Each structure stands twice: as structure tokens, then as C-alpha cells.
């Protein structure tokens with residue numbers, strides 16, 4: 001079968017030396033850590049595992065971070081090289097999988113927790129917190145926090161992969177493949193909304209209006225009693241979409257503090273060096289970008305005792321505001337079995353705004369991976385929210 005394979009990790013230092021900090025070159029140039037190969041389809045001969053044929057597999061910000069060397073080396077211990085990326089997957093079963101017959105169309109919860117690994121549940125898994133599993137390096141398959149980072153399972157950027165029954169959610173009839181493809185990112189957004197622990201009327205700032213920010217906004221609006229939701233959007237098409245997803249107000253990156261100050265009656269301070277910050281501000285801020293600038297905005301625009309939720313890729317930041325203003329900085333990762341996030345997500349992808357978004361997904365055959373990654377990297381600027389591979393396509 002054809003597959004795209006990640007062959008080595010790319011340390012940050014190599015990025016700056018090789019490409020002068022320009023990401024697209026390393027993503028797709030001669031030094032790219034990805035290559036197209038012909039592989040034997042993966043197999044895991046253990047109970048509950050089955051082979052799947054990929055219909056669509058998305059390109060996520062975390063994939064781009066990994067391919068461009070932006071990802072922290074922290075992750076290098078929880079992947080197994082070489083691996084086939086792709087953790088946003090719509091596929092069909094090539095064989096029966098427990099109660100699911102061959103041919104069933106499914107989406108994959110990528111987390112490879114105790115159930116999939118065939119080991120006794122760790123404390124987190126016993127509580128249904130599969131995304132907090134502490135056994136992600138042991139058991140029936142090689143280390144890998146998720147499908148798409150694990151050598152043995154394969155990933156979505158190929159014609160086939162294997163998955164465990166505990167990872168599979170049948171797609172209801174009536175949903176398109178494109179809508180189903182958004183179930184994984186929506187499940188993450190559902191988890192983010194839960195981690196935000198919104199109280200009725202809370203004022204929320206969402207920094208970033210790519211897929212992560214828009215879907216987090218939708219989940220906040222649909223699943224919580226949030227009051228005003230201000231979203232930071234850089235590009236024109238994001239500004240148009242944001243209101244459909246439930247944002248009350250859309251602000252540009254340069255006007256966030258001023259708009260939050262006005263909305264909340266906060267005071268703005270200007271330190272001797274560095275960025276201004278507020279005394280007062282929103283109750284909860286969600287960083288849906290994961291850049292140092294976005295995280296700083298969240299830390300600086302949140303009231304004392306408020307919460308900052310990390311929903312993008314991890315970024316470095318000056319944590320003075322978190323200390324001085326007693327902020328609760330909360331991580332989010334994937335979604336938990338306990339919360340039925342995929343069931344909720346498969347319902348939310350029927351929402352008008354998500355259905356419309358699904359119709360704008362740009363798809364590529366595997367062999368045009370360089371174009372696909374360049375497109376995904378420039379998606380915000382080009383007016384695209386999601387780029388995906390369709391391994392069934394030949395051209």
C-alpha cells in the first residue's frame with residue numbers, strides 16, 4: 001500500500017540552521033522528514049484489532065509542528081519511528097471488529113490507551129480519562145501516544161491502518177465523509193470546553209480562529225452557559241466564519257487588549273519593556289494557536305483568578321501574569337472516553353456552521369503531499385480551514 005512515512009524527528013536547532021526559520025522549506029523540501037513509500041499494510045494480531053481502509057485523513061496543526069521541527073523534543077519519547085502520520089481519520093472496516101461488521105464507516109479516537117494496548121487499566125483509564133493514560137509506551141503495540149504517532153498501527157496518511165475497537169465510533173448515516181472527518185477535532189473542542197469549566201455568564205476570549213479556535217467557540221456556545229465570547233481572528237474569511245460558530249465579537253490580533261479592556265472595565269498597564277497587560281479582563285481565555293504571542297495575549301487579558309486553557313501546540317511564555325494574578329493555567333489533550341466526546345462531536349458536526357465548513361475541506365491524493373502540506377501551512381491566509389488526504393484518489 002502507498003503511505004507517507006515520518007522517518008526522523010526534527011530538532012528545533014536543525015530547523016533554524018537548515019531553513020533559517022522558514023517552515024515550508026523543511027516541511028516539503030529535500031530535508032523533509034516525510035517520504036512516500038510502499039509498505040505492507042499494518043497488522044496487529046490481538047483481540048479487538050481490525051484493518052481499516054482510509055477514506056479521508058486530515059492534516060492537523062500538530063502534524064505541521066512535528067514536520068517543521070516546531071514540536072518540543074518532549075514528544076520524542078512517546079512516538080515510535082518510523083510512523084505514518086494522520087490521527088484525524090474517517091475509514092471503513094475491512095473486516096469484522098467485535099460488534100461492528102466489515103464495511104462499517106467509522107471515525108477513530110486516536111488515543112492509544114490501556115484498552116487498545118491490552119494491559120490492565122491504569123488509574124486514569126479506570127476513571128475513563130483515556131487521554132491521561134500512563135501506559136502509552138507499553139503493551140500490544142509500540143510506543144505512541146496516538147494513532148498517527150505509533151509505528152505498529154499505521155496512520156491515516158496511507159491507504160490502510162489498524163485500530164482497536166475501543167477507538168472506533170460508527171458514523172451515523174446522513175453525515176458526509178467530510179463532516180465525519182471533523183469529528184476528531186470537534187471531540188477535542190468538546191474536551192476543551194469542558195476543561196474551561198465555564199460558569200454561567202463567564203466572558204471568554206478565544207485566541208485564534210483556525211479550525212481549533214472556531215470549533216472551540218462552537219463547543220463553548222453549544223455545551224456551556226458562556227456569556228460573551230470574543231474571538232481573535234487574523235484573516236477576513238475567519239472573521240466572517242466566527243459569528244456562525246457562536247462568537248459574540250470578532251477582534252483583530254492588534255486590538256485584543258483594548259477591546260477586552262473596554263468590555264470588562266479593566267485597567268491597562270505598560271511595563272518598562274514588553275507587552276502591556278490588564279488588571280481585570282476575561283474570566284477564561286483559550287489559546288487556540290500555541291504561539292508565544294497568542295499565549296501571552298491570553299495570560300495578559302485574563303482577570304486575576306481566571307483560567308487560561310492551552311488548546312494549541314505548547315508555546316513558551318513569561319508566566320509572571322500566571323503567578324502575580326493567580327491564573328489557573330489548564331492543559332488540554334485529545335478527549336476522554338468518560339465524556340462521550342465523540343458521541344457529542346458526531347452530533348455537533350451536523351450543526352450548520354460545521355456542515356458548511358466541511359464543504360470547504362481541500363483534499364489531495366497522497367502523492368501530492370508537498371502541495372497538501374504547503375496548502376495546510378498557509379490555510380489561514382488562503383481561506384481554507386482544513387486540508388485532508390484522500391488516499392483513494394489517484395490524481
Ligand SMILES: [Zn+2]
Pocket residue numbers: 113114115121122123124125126132133134135
Ligand atoms: Zn491507561
